Amino acid sequence: MDSPTCSLSLLTLIILTIISTLSASFARTPCRTSCGKIPINYPFGIDDGCGSPYYRHLLVCSESGNLDLRTPSGRYPVRTINYGTDPHILIIDPFMWNCHDGDNFRSTRAFSLDASTHLSLSPQNEYLFFNCSGTDVIIEPKPVFCERFPERCDSSCDSSSYLCRHLPECGSVVGAMMSGSCCSYYPKATESLRLLLSHCASYTSVYWRNTGETQPYDQVPEYGVRVDFDVPVTTRCLQCQDMTKGGGTCGFDIHSQDFLCLCGKGNVTTYCDDQSGSEHRRVGVIAGTVSAASAAGVLGIGAGIWYLRKVRATAPVTCGVQSNENRLF
Template sequence: MASLCTNRTLSGTRSSTCSFFFLIIQLILPFLSLTAAQASRCRTSCGNIPINYPFGIDDGCGSPYYRHMLVCSDSGKLELRTPSGRYPVSNLSYSDPHILVTDPFMWNCQDGDNFRPTRPFSLDTSTHFALSPQNDYLFFNCSEDDVIIQPKPMFCEHFPERCDSSCDSASYLCRHLPQCPSVLSVTSCCSYYPKATESLRLMLKYCASYTSVYWRNIGEPQPYDQVPEYGIRIDYDIPVTTRCLQCQDILKGGGTCGFDIQSQSFLCLCEEGNITTYCKDHRLSGHHGRVRVIAGTVTAVSAAGAFGIGAGIWYLRKVRVKAPVTCGVQSNENRLF
């Protein structure tokens, strides 16, 4: 498009053609964007995992707090996007708000004493996600010269000021690895909860590998109410607003909570269009009128676009009559696109 405006003719036809095309493009682009906004739908599942508020896998759906966090792959697998990569989601709970993800780079039972290259898992601290305190981290083959590897109760009694920095070699999980309690033969194991991603990186600098174990609640009486499983539990917040509750109310139309992708302000997504209250808001005609205005705007813009294209064809024919004849040779003097 830039080359359209850089070449000039003696008659100035080139400049006027370029200006007219920019005018047509400015008329058509809003039509395309509005059509896309009206045509977009919020998918309610990815594979066998339901996608409900506050999440969305289509832009403009759910809460803007979690925009672009979840991705539904081409194979129908839900993934969580973090600064350290994309991770498969094995479960997504709304009653007890948390996400369970698996990290393919972490150690698993099949690895045994053979350790693959790993990388530290991390979360963006500016988001509404947080690593759950129900996670435990196990580190393998750590250097005793650089990491304090001691039975934690005994070490903490003697050195309480350094208790947080020790890696517990006598932890329950090291002695009862989930699913494979005796898979490790000569490898040392210790349990350590990193305070931040940086401390996790530091541990991995001196340890061969690591894995995450979370405690899943199975609803049994204590102390048998939780069982350890491999994975990373991530807790999240559900931002509840009056407008979203009204939007979702079946008696008020049963809309879907979403947001404007430009301003990120709240929108109730309805079959008839997107409004700022709820789908069956009859108190103010302006709300439903707003939906009609959106639809009318699309119609008006499409009509304007059609008029612009028609006028453009007429104008180009007129320009071509005045343009120099080049015997069918496409040159920089008569190139249109």
């Protein structure tokens, strides 16, 4: 086999590889719709440019399929996301105390949220604090204290709360034994949670999970933090998601953060089946994946042509035999 034939075969292989890569890139859905077993729907996204910009960079999906929520106080494993009429995220804080720790009240950091992200602590959370300083924290049975000091009722840490006597996974006996060092307090803001924790040995968060059963068994306490979120739906997003108009995915431009309807063949500012000639379609702007592949394809084909010209200009070599003159790297 002569040198031009060998070079042509090599160039063909390079071009076929590039075309295969480009085809795979264009065949991708604009946004990943799950991380592990957890669905990822609007307003969230794990690819930049997907979902609402209010929640940009908040969810992180690892290569092993583990989903984390990123907040100013750290990254927390996500247990579930509910997109229904009561939208919320349930997370786990591995640093918070739980019943298996017993009397080991290890220090932890206060959980916090970025108020600009439309996330909020759910009122269904209850926070239990342990071994608090009696000189810095008002530790009293809440009903009694509120009767005596109604104007200061919100500032007390309830030492007779139900959860202090019935800690999840502990049983009523263990809970009763620890009630003297436990009190329940719901902070009005993250700062008040952080301030109270600075005078206590540790704390934990318990949320009330709906079971679907009839009262009084319709809720059970579990360790974790429930975070509520808003779903900012606009007319443009509803049009984009409309299956009769192409069934796109709501997203945004990663530079301007303006709304984009993400479609399989490109992105538009209206909806996927819009035939308006004035619409500016851009192929593959999500996270730079497809557009980067397109640029790589153009460069790869150009490099292949350059290589063919270079080989033809040199002395002939035997195809498949490597020497210092014909090695690729």
